Amino acid sequence: MKIDFFKYQGAGNDFVIVDNRQQIFPKDDFDLIERLCDRKFGIGADGFMLLENAKDCDFKMEYFNADGRPGSMCGNGGRCIVAFAKTLNLFEASTSFVALGKKYQATITGELVHLKMMDVDHIEMHKDHVFLDTGSPHHVTFIENLSEFNVVEHGRQIRYGSPYFEKGTNVNFVEKLNENTFSVRTYERGVEDETLSCGTGVTAVALASFHLEKTKEKKVHIKTRGGNLKIEFEEGQKGYKNIILSGPATFVFNGTIDIG
Numbered sequence: 001m002k003i004d005f006f007k008y009q010g011a012g013n014d015f016v017i018v019d020n021r022q023q024i025f026p027k028d029d030f031d032l033i034e035r036l037c038d039r040k041f042g043i044g045a046d047g048f049m050l051l052e053n054a055k056d057c058d059f060k061m062e063y064f065n066a067d068g069r070p071g072s073m074c075g076n077g078g079r080c081i082v083a084f085a086k087t088l089n090l091f092e093a094s095t096s097f098v099a100l101g102k103k104y105q106a107t108i109t110g111e112l113v114h115l116k117m118m119d120v121d122h123i124e125m126h127k128d129h130v131f132l133d134t135g136s137p138h139h140v141t142f143i144e145n146l147s148e149f150n151v152v153e154h155g156r157q158i159r160y161g162s163p164y165f166e167k168g169t170n171v172n173f174v175e176k177l178n179e180n181t182f183s184v185r186t187y188e189r190g191v192e193d194e195t196l197s198c199g200t201g202v203t204a205v206a207l208a209s210f211h212l213e214k215t216k217e218k219k220v221h222i223k224t225r226g227g228n229l230k231i232e233f234e235e236g237q238k239g240y241k242n243i244i245l246s247g248p249a250t251f252v253f254n255g256t257i258d259i260g
């Protein structure tokens with residue numbers, strides 16, 4: 001069977017998207033999804049997404065990591081699927097979609113997609129890191145000389161170590177550049193490698209930076225290897241709310257692939 005796919009990237013975090021409103025895609029076939037994401041045997045991507053119909057929303061997003069397994073929330077993927085949904089005329093100026101049973105809202109202005117992330121109530125503070133869930137789990141550590149740092153080696157050690165083990169976590173290494181700007185590199189669970197950027201990861205870094213008083217700003221700029229992202233948020237009674245992740249989400253190419 002041949003399927004049409006669309007390749008997008010958001011700040012260098014890249015995705016294959018398939019329009020599955022007709023339920024044509026065999027989504028239980030994790031080996032197939034892994035192969036489609038493979039950069040040598042397939043199309044190549046950090047993640048795979050299906051756009052499906054949803055009841056009270058414009059569409060549903062189903063996200064899979066490059067290892068073919070269903071992932072948790074993906075911030076850059078969310079922004080990319082919103083850009084894709086726009087080309088299908090599924091909404092005008094703003095959209096709401098469902099992912100992992102949660103409702104998300106987004107808007108588009110020019111090249112930028114602004115995605116409202118889930119509220120974050122808990123930030124775990126540890127001696128040398130913080131841990132929080134922004135839709136996906138994130139371990140955040142501040143370091144120096146980020147550009148020289150071996151992200152894969154250290155990220156992998158933390159991801160597979162205590163207390164995460166098999167379930168794992170995404171791991172972000174951060175360096176402060178100025179009062180409201182941070183540089184971030186992320187080791188992504190499910191890709192098991194460094195990716196060029198991670199949306200839920202930079203969101204976690206922005207909140208962690210504010211929480212640790214490394215910035216007083218509630219509008220934080222993040223530089224990643226794949227581009228720049230911006231996070232705005234408000235303090236809620238318990239934690240953080242109205243968290244908006246903004247950045248580019250760009251169509252790269254489309255094609256047809258025989259999935260057997």
Ligand SMILES: N[C@H](CCC[C@H](N)C(=O)O)C(=O)O
Nearest residue numbers: 071072074075076198199200
């Ligand atoms: N790249 C994604 C995160 C994917 C989540 C995945 N790595 C997991 O922990 O299941 C992002 O932009 O937020």
